[in-house]
Amino acid sequence: MSTRSGPSGQTDRPAIVLVRGDITAQDADVIVNAANSSLLGGGGVDGAIHRKGGPAILDACRTLRAGHYGGGLPTGQAVATTAGNLAARWVVHTVGPVHSTQEDRSALLASCYRESLRVAAALGAETVAFPAISTGIYGWPMGDGARIAVRTVRQEATAPVREVRFVLFDQAAYEIFAEALAADGTTPR
Template sequence: MELTIVQGDITTVAADALVNAANSALLGGGGVDGALHRAGGPEILQECRELRRTALPQGLPAGEAVATGAGRLPARWLIHTVGPVYSPGLDRRSVLRSCYTSSLRVADEVGAGSVAFPLISAGAYGWPLEDALVQAFSALCAADTQVEQVQLVLFDAATAALAHEVLSQD
């Protein structure tokens, strides 16, 4: 698998699948989740509502992933995963890493050869930026997947620079 770091807006990245840092309700929200829902259009929300009505009545648990169509996004699928909320007193790193590996497993199931990820849990969920990057790279680099290309899409230049620094330490 080829892993690249990209600075930009994930809603504009062309890939077979984009990953959404969703909340467990799957009904849109703020940050990356809201941006992807707005850019993708109402079809995504309709599919998420159907998932909640049928397969996921209690919502999507943290660390797990599920796919829907991508609506008007430049992708075929949108893979939703729920990151853990950061808590200094609890070690939830394995749940955060599971977001990446579960998303890749779903990507394999739908046949995606390329996947673009945001940095999960590093926004509203408060995960410290450097450790969020460490957990992302740890999970992605160790993953057993058929996905050929993975992009970690980071919104700002400072985060992209930090990601290059963290990756070079690995």
């Protein structure tokens, strides 16, 4: 199941596409990984990408850790590696914030999407597939996460990116992202 949409009256902005499915199965220039700061794999989306992508992704992440990211990737930042065995050309790793009711971390979540798009554009990527960053084990409420994701992608995605996909694992997440698109004033095209 997928839905394609674009902003009303705008043709210069990338399309936003909702897909219900497995992000590791996406044939896109970039798949975004909701990584942990170690970059060495983990659970959820991160573990699935590392498992299906194979050892080339882990080797590239180890190289990053041995260099500029010795202390790990900071929350809200993004970095690219090979996609290994995935259908994508690259994996862009970003570390989402853990949700807090005591502190507003929404700027860090928005930064994950913004920085991932910046890295993807620098690579020349035309298609980018995102998971719902931080909405799993990091506890971010899906509705708020969808609102931040849609708003940030709408504001930040520029050429050469022509399509941004939100790949959502279940129907409930898909419907919440569809509502966020509708609330953002997006109309199907």
